[in-house]
Amino acid sequence: MSVKRILLVGSNGLLGQKIAELLLRGSPHLVILSSVEERPVVQLQSVEYTQVDITSKKGVRQAIATLEPEVVVNCAAMTNVDACEVERELAWKVNVTGVENLAEAVRIHGGTIVHISTDYIFDGKSGPYTETDRPNPLSYYGKTKLASENALRVSGVSFLIARTMVLYGYAPAVKPNFVLWLIRSLEKGTPVRIVDDQIGNPTFVDDLAYGLLRAIELGRTGIFNIAGREIVSRYDFALRAAKGFGLDASLITPIKTSKLQQSAPRPLKSGLVTLKAEVELGYKPMSIEESLAVLKTQLSRTARRIGDSTPVPGQPPARQSGKGTKT
Numbered sequence: 001m002s003v004k005r006i007l008l009v010g011s012n013g014l015l016g017q018k019i020a021e022l023l024l025r026g027s028p029h030l031v032i033l034s035s036v037e038e039r040p041v042v043q044l045q046s047v048e049y050t051q052v053d054i055t056s057k058k059g060v061r062q063a064i065a066t067l068e069p070e071v072v073v074n075c076a077a078m079t080n081v082d083a084c085e086v087e088r089e090l091a092w093k094v095n096v097t098g099v100e101n102l103a104e105a106v107r108i109h110g111g112t113i114v115h116i117s118t119d120y121i122f123d124g125k126s127g128p129y130t131e132t133d134r135p136n137p138l139s140y141y142g143k144t145k146l147a148s149e150n151a152l153r154v155s156g157v158s159f160l161i162a163r164t165m166v167l168y169g170y171a172p173a174v175k176p177n178f179v180l181w182l183i184r185s186l187e188k189g190t191p192v193r194i195v196d197d198q199i200g201n202p203t204f205v206d207d208l209a210y211g212l213l214r215a216i217e218l219g220r221t222g223i224f225n226i227a228g229r230e231i232v233s234r235y236d237f238a239l240r241a242a243k244g245f246g247l248d249a250s251l252i253t254p255i256k257t258s259k260l261q262q263s264a265p266r267p268l269k270s271g272l273v274t275l276k277a278e279v280e281l282g283y284k285p286m287s288i289e290e291s292l293a294v295l296k297t298q299l300s301r302t303a304r305r306i307g308d309s310t311p312v313p314g315q316p317p318a319r320q321s322g323k324g325t326k327t
Contacts, residue, residue: 003028003029003030004029004030004070004071004216005029005030005032005067005068005069005070005071006023006029006030006031006032006069006070006071006072006073006216007032007034007063007064007067007069007071007072007073008020008023008031008032008033008034008073008075009034009035009052009054009072009073009074009075009076009102010034010035010074010075010076010077011033011034011035011040011049011075012035012037012040012041012173013035013075013076013171013174014167014169014170014171014174014177014205015075015116015167015205015208015209016033016035016075016076017041017042017171017172017174018169018171018205018206018208018209019073019075019209019212019213020033020044020047021209022209022210022213023213024044024047026213027213027217029216031047032047032048032049032050032067032069033047033048033049033050034049034050034051034052034063035051035052035076036051036052036053036054036076037051038051041171041172041173041174042172050063050067054074054076054094054098054099054101054102055093055094055097055098055101056101057101057104060098060101060102060104060105061101061104061105061108063105064102064105064106064108064109065105065108065109068109069111070110070111070112071111071112071113071114071216072102072106072111072112072113072114073114073212073216074098074099074102074113074114074115074116075116076094076098077094077095077116077145078090078091078094078095078141078144079141080141081120081139081141081262081264081266082262082263082264084139084140084141084144084264085139085140085141085263085264086263088140091140091141091144092144092147095141095144095145095147095148096144096147096148096151099113099115099148099151099152100151100155103151103152103155103157103159104155106157107155107156107157111157111158112157112158112159112160112219112221113152113157113158113159113160114159114160114162114212114215114216115148115149115152115159115160115161115162116161116162116164117145117146117148117149117161117162117163117164118141118142118145118163118164118165119163119164119165119200119227119267119270119271119272120137120138120139120141120142120145120165120266120267121135121136121137121142121145121146121149121163122135122136122137122142122267122270123136123137123138123267124138124198124266124267124268124269124270125267125268125269126269127199127200127231127267127269127270127271127272128200128201128231128270128271128272128273129225129270129271129272129273130225130273130275130276131163131222131223131224131225131273131276135149138264138265138266138267139264139265139266140264141264142267149161149223158221159221160215160216160220160221160222160223160224161222161223161224162208162211162212162215162224162225162226163223163224163225163226163227163272164203164208164225164226164227164272165200165201165203165227165270165271165272166178166200166201166202166203166227166228166234166237167203167205167208168180168202168203168204168205168295169204169205169206169295169298170295170298170299170302171205172302178202178234178237179202179241179292179295182194182238182241182242183241183245183247185251186242186245186247186248186251186252187247189248189251190251191251191252191253192238192251192252192253193252193253193254193255193260194234194235194238194252194253194254194255195233195234195235195254195255195256195257195260196233196234196235196236196254196255196256197233197256197257197268198233198234198257198266198267198268198270199231199232199233199268199269199270199271200227200231200232200234200270200271200272201227201228201229201230201231201271201272201274202228202230202232202237202288203226203227203228203285204228204285204286204291204294204295206286206291206294207226207228207283207285207286207291208226208227210283211224211226211277211281211283211285212226214281214282214283215281218280218281220280220281224276224277224280224281225272225273225274225276225277226274226277226281226283227271227272227274227285228285228288228291229274229285229286229287229288230287230288231271232288235252235254237288238252239252240288240289240292241288241292244288244289244292244293244296245292245296
């Protein structure tokens with residue numbers, strides 16, 4: 001395995017922190033962290049951090065020219081689906097123009113881009129989907145993510161696109177994802193309504209990070225579905241999460257997506273077929289119960305309570321850092 005110089009963009013977000021942790025703990029690669037924020041969420045000794053705003057063509061070009069990465073892992077995105085539906089100009093600027101800026105800079109200096117995409121590029125009428133199924137996004141978020149994929153396809157750069165969905169897990173100072181929000185609500189005795197007609201693969205962020213590391217080390221390119229092992233409804237997933245954390249599942253009520261009156265339409269019968277990643281990357285995601293047990297252990301090691309001093313879903317969206325990824 002050759003040692004690679006890797007620039008991790010969006011390193012302050014949930015996925016960014018997990019990939020950084022894997023790269024720094026178990027690989028010989030030289031890792032450079034970057035996000036739109038001035039400082040890293042977690043200060044790490046002997047690890048370079050640089051502020052990069054991917055919407056700035058000049059800034060991206062200067063960063064790539066100076067740092068000369070062989071691999072750029074892009075975890076930066078605007079991921080709040082409903083906010084993207086309303087703030088369309090900003091969503092396009094971050095999710096599409098930002099990727100175009102990275103691709104242009106990498107094309108000049110050489111290297112590979114690893115980019116994170118989503119099942120929201122599909123309409124959710126005939127899932128689960130393989131890598132070769134035809135996209136048809138319903139929401140503006142999905143349209144920007146498909147446009148970002150297409151930008152890489154026509155860019156002339158070497159790329160790997162990893163499609164994933166329903167990302168959950170824990171990292172310091174990130175916006176609560178589905179599971180963390182659910183746990184916090186149930187701990188407080190707050191009733192919650194969870195849709196029972198959205199089907200897909202809940203994806204533990206540690207699994208996704210491992211799959212991406214495998215792809216980088218093997219030098220893979222193209223499109224890979226890297227998601228959870230099981231395809232379930234959000235409601236069933238919530239019940240299993242409540243059980244895994246010993247919380248009161250009777251507080252969880254099923255509801256139909258149409259009743260929520262959300263700004264952006266959601267794909268319903270979705271899901272991603274991960275066979276290609278399993279065969280070509282050796283990807284082996286945990287079961288839902290196994291991942292929840294790991295998450296419970298991770299949370300027990302933190303000194304802070306879930307959700308303290310962090311906004312709940314529906315508050316101002318995370319932008320380039322990748323925080324609160326809704327994929």
